[in-house]
Amino acid sequence: AETKKIAILPGDGIGPEVIAEAVKVLRKTEELFGYKFETESALFGGIAIDETGTPLPQDALDKCKRADAVLLGAVGGPKWDSNPKETRPETGLLGIRKALGLFSNIRPAVIFDCLKEASTLKPEVLEGTDLIVVRELTGGIYFGEKFRRDSDNGQEAVDTCVYNVKEIERIVHQGFQIAQKRRKKLCSVDKANVLETSRLWRETVIRIAPEYPDVELEHVLVDNCAMQLLRRPSSFDVIVTENMFGDILSDEAAMLTGSIGMLSSASLGEGSFGLYEPVHGSAPDIAGQGIANPIATILSVALMFKLSFNYQEAGDVIENAVKDVLDAGHRTGDIAVDKSKAIGTTAMGDLIIAAM
Amino acid sequence: AETKKIAILPGDGIGPEVIAEAVKVLRKTEELFGYKFETESALFGGIAIDETGTPLPQDALDKCKRADAVLLGAVGGPKWDSNPKETRPETGLLGIRKALGLFSNIRPAVIFDCLKEASTLKPEVLEGTDLIVVRELTGGIYFGEKFRRDSDNGQEAVDTCVYNVKEIERIVHQGFQIAQKRRKKLCSVDKANVLETSRLWRETVIRIAPEYPDVELEHVLVDNCAMQLLRRPSSFDVIVTENMFGDILSDEAAMLTGSIGMLSSASLGEGSFGLYEPVHGSAPDIAGQGIANPIATILSVALMFKLSFNYQEAGDVIENAVKDVLDAGHRTGDIAVDKSKAIGTTAMGDLIIAAM
Ligand SMILES: CC(C)[C@H](C(=O)O)[C@@H](O)C(=O)O
Ligand SMILES: CC(C)[C@H](C(=O)O)[C@@H](O)C(=O)O
Numbered sequence: 049a050e051t052k053k054i055a056i057l058p059g060d061g062i063g064p065e066v067i068a069e070a071v072k073v074l075r076k077t078e079e080l081f082g083y084k085f086e087t088e089s090a091l092f093g094g095i096a097i098d099e100t101g102t103p104l105p106q107d108a109l110d111k112c113k114r115a116d117a118v119l120l121g122a123v124g125g126p127k128w129d130s131n132p133k134e135t136r137p138e139t140g141l142l143g144i145r146k147a148l149g150l151f152s153n154i155r156p157a158v159i160f161d162c163l164k165e166a167s168t169l170k171p172e173v174l175e176g177t178d179l180i181v182v183r184e185l186t187g188g189i190y191f192g193e194k195f196r197r198d199s200d201n202g203q204e205a206v207d208t209c210v211y212n213v214k215e216i217e218r219i220v221h222q223g224f225q226i227a228q229k230r231r232k233k234l235c236s237v238d239k240a241n242v243l244e245t246s247r248l249w250r251e252t253v254i255r256i257a258p259e260y261p262d263v264e265l266e267h268v269l270v271d272n273c274a275m276q277l278l279r280r281p282s283s284f285d286v287i288v289t290e291n292m293f294g295d296i297l298s299d300e301a302a303m304l305t306g307s308i309g310m311l312s313s314a315s316l317g318e319g320s321f322g323l324y325e326p327v328h329g330s331a332p333d334i335a336g337q338g339i340a341n342p343i344a345t346i347l348s349v350a351l352m353f354k355l356s357f358n359y360q361e362a363g364d365v366i367e368n369a370v371k372d373v374l375d376a377g378h379r380t381g382d383i384a385v386d387k388s389k390a391i392g393t394t395a396m397g398d399l400i401i402a403a404m
Numbered sequence: 405a406e407t408k409k410i411a412i413l414p415g416d417g418i419g420p421e422v423i424a425e426a427v428k429v430l431r432k433t434e435e436l437f438g439y440k441f442e443t444e445s446a447l448f449g450g451i452a453i454d455e456t457g458t459p460l461p462q463d464a465l466d467k468c469k470r471a472d473a474v475l476l477g478a479v480g481g482p483k484w485d486s487n488p489k490e491t492r493p494e495t496g497l498l499g500i501r502k503a504l505g506l507f508s509n510i511r512p513a514v515i516f517d518c519l520k521e522a523s524t525l526k527p528e529v530l531e532g533t534d535l536i537v538v539r540e541l542t543g544g545i546y547f548g549e550k551f552r553r554d555s556d557n558g559q560e561a562v563d564t565c566v567y568n569v570k571e572i573e574r575i576v577h578q579g580f581q582i583a584q585k586r587r588k589k590l591c592s593v594d595k596a597n598v599l600e601t602s603r604l605w606r607e608t609v610i611r612i613a614p615e616y617p618d619v620e621l622e623h624v625l626v627d628n629c630a631m632q633l634l635r636r637p638s639s640f641d642v643i644v645t646e647n648m649f650g651d652i653l654s655d656e657a658a659m660l661t662g663s664i665g666m667l668s669s670a671s672l673g674e675g676s677f678g679l680y681e682p683v684h685g686s687a688p689d690i691a692g693q694g695i696a697n698p699i700a701t702i703l704s705v706a707l708m709f710k711l712s713f714n715y716q717e718a719g720d721v722i723e724n725a726v727k728d729v730l731d732a733g734h735r736t737g738d739i740a741v742d743k744s745k746a747i748g749t750t751a752m753g754d755l756i757i758a759a760m
Contacts, residue, residue, distance in 0.1 A: 170526055194600035204566060207600050208565070212558055244562065278525075278660055296630045299627040
């Protein structure tokens, strides 16, 4: 098989620990399927600030740009939280999304059978929940002009939320196309009763919809969606929305599964390039102890295989191996009922590789 | 006692039906406590569009302005949903908030014992949940400049989110002061890692905090708050946040109580003037059938008594009457387990009055 280049950004906190296990899984697939991966690691996030003065060094960007896909651990931590904007890990995250044109964030929220009990929702409400939030990632209020100015009422801060038709079209097409491959239901979320960007969003969705006659479309206001996710999570298939609403709703959706330590995400642009990362953060409180759960990052590799490389079978093999190891009762501390039987990061990685 | 003027805006859908019961409760308190209320009704919302061409007629505004408080039913419905902005019920709602200077929206999310089971959250998670969302209501992206323009990528829409220090200060002071009268915990929600308005928000909160040394303060990012509300709802006391985030989080908080049909809200300005309304909407699907639950609107009267008139005792009497009627097993259809035993809107109102 053709060699695939993967840029690896371990980042901060538990990032390097979980990435190490994901890389082991990657290597195992070379053995099993004859794939060839060329990996290049780079500094990114807080560690890059410490060592180079900026969260997104040119070196990291170059390595990502010449790669076929990027695997990211996690960034951030209290150490950098009160830094000025330019030297904060999040600024690196926003920068890399923009620089790589990753306009689409795909966040599946699924239930792991063995973690059903971990949710704060009643099991009968959760039953059958399997949804994807498709979030616009390079536009809206995240990237619009921001500034301060004086006013009669003290300093005044301004953020600008901007969307053009093309930006809306490309993410909405993605939403429809993902829905077509699933249960064929698309929920478009906006605040069209208040925001001009939302009105343009809704008009655009309505204009595009006839191209996808097989997909059932509903428009839901963002406040109502925050409620419906709680009330009827299993009725959602694909949710498509703008950047800020997607940030909030995808976290709500992830949390209600009770499986947040297990969820992975993809950030995609045009073509097959993508950045893959676990949904969880850098968990500085448990970093360096060898107890972090590597499953979300390992599943990010499976997502990379499926979405960027079209390695469906290998992706399935990884996902099934994770399932088997969990079914056999193995747990890291975060998901263990009996904490005294919890295994560490490396042991979990080894078990998954052995099960592949 | 001095006569209090109350403007009544029944609105659309079930609005007039639930308002009728609330007015009966108001009259009952005249009898019991010797209060005097002068009420004036006005057209507002969809019905005002139909009869006068605008959702907020000058007559309604005048009546509100000369009143000591406003009681609102609910507005909106599919009939007006595709109207242009100027003739939509929501535009009336935004207009009245701005015109009356109602910068603070208070939304208590409490659990009614008899409705615990109605929540999709596990009872042990819900146990003890009793929080208030204090939402800024006349600023932010709701009221900033909005427009369309051409761009190289098709039409472009722009919304502007603006906050000045004074706007932030007054709502944050309210948050602290409400917390002081409760469990003394304030959670300030922002997106300071991305938005300039949020950075000004957080700076302002930090600057004000020393004036309230008895209140424990935490800053939570909005995406994280959407998760924490699900994970540990009972740990929140008062949440203070800006307009758009407050819209989403207050609905999420209301829904997780399972008691959304029972929750009331207050919108306050400077001084004791306030607008009171149920959290639920106009429910056009059940309008005119005499089956709507009037409890949230009746409890809005209790909230009005406490927050605008300082009629604490009468407020308690109403709240206790509601509790007694529920404890006795009476239910409207929306909250009945055995739907065949459900009672109607008027019957529920009568029972509450009898229990006062
Ligand atoms: C860290 C932050 C800037 C980021 C975002 O808001 O996009 C994060 O919350 C996410 O969802 O990836
Ligand atoms: C109807 C709408 C404009 C309004 C808002 O977003 O403020 C509603 O959702 C609310 O919360 O009162």
